[in-house]
Amino acid sequence: MTGDGITGVPGWKDLRNRVKQRVDRLPQGLQAHINRVTGIARELAPHHGLDPELAALGMQAHDVARAIPGPELLSLAESLNLTVDPVQLHVPLLLHGPVGAELLRREDGLDDDSLYQAVYWHTTGHPSLDQLGKLVFLADKLDPQKLPRYPYQPHLRELALNDLDAALVEFYTREMVSLVRQGQLVHPAMLEARNALLAAAVPGPIEPG
Numbered sequence: 001m002t003g004d005g006i007t008g009v010p011g012w013k014d015l016r017n018r019v020k021q022r023v024d025r026l027p028q029g030l031q032a033h034i035n036r037v038t039g040i041a042r043e044l045a046p047h048h049g050l051d052p053e054l055a056a057l058g059m060q061a062h063d064v065a066r067a068i069p070g071p072e073l074l075s076l077a078e079s080l081n082l083t084v085d086p087v088q089l090h091v092p093l094l095l096h097g098p099v100g101a102e103l104l105r106r107e108d109g110l111d112d113d114s115l116y117q118a119v120y121w122h123t124t125g126h127p128s129l130d131q132l133g134k135l136v137f138l139a140d141k142l143d144p145q146k147l148p149r150y151p152y153q154p155h156l157r158e159l160a161l162n163d164l165d166a167a168l169v170e171f172y173t174r175e176m177v178s179l180v181r182q183g184q185l186v187h188p189a190m191l192e193a194r195n196a197l198l199a200a201a202v203p204g205p206i207e208p209g
């Protein structure tokens with residue numbers, strides 16, 4: 001449970017050290033990204049009743065498998081008994097979240113489900129994400145270096161400070177439109193996550209047009 005913040009995560013001190021060891025072995029550019037988004041997550045956390053240290057641990061953990069090449073991610077996912085869906089089969093880099101979460105669970109004692117899910121789904125999003133998972137997802141997209149990719153970042157940042165769900169709907173909508181326009185695959189978890197947020201926000205049945 002992470003209701004108590006970072007102190008609610010079993011073995012959090014050891015886990016934080018193990019995550020740090022992994023991050024220290026990553027390429028410099030990736031370390032710089034991780035450190036930038038850790039700062040952003042620390043800043044967002046108090047706006048949503050989250051422990052900044054827990055948010056920081058989520059960010060330090062989120063990309064531990066990001067430097068693993070696609071083919072290796074696929075074989076690792078298989079050997080870790082992770083489900084690989086058809087979209088991930090086509091875009092193996094999407095597996096860096098699931099593989100990272102599972103490596104941390106098996107090798108570094110990540111027992112906390114909230115943290116596990118946050119790392120697992122940080123690329124596509126998922127309907128089951130809790131506050132921590134939503135914050136980790138959004139802080140990752142708010143890296144200033146990603147501005148060319150997400151030019152609406154300033155607006156997203158404003159939304160993320162006030163309402164994580166509104167920020168997620170904004171991101172999912174823009175990202176799905178962009179992926180579709182570019183002829184790329186859209187992971188079903190992103191569509192499901194957007195549907196779940198919209199359905200929760202709009203009471204009653206929506207009449208089809």
Ligand SMILES: [Fe+2]
Nearest residue numbers: 062063066123
């Ligand atoms: Fe990532």
Ligand SMILES: [Fe+2]
Nearest residue numbers: 033062063140
């Ligand atoms: Fe990232």
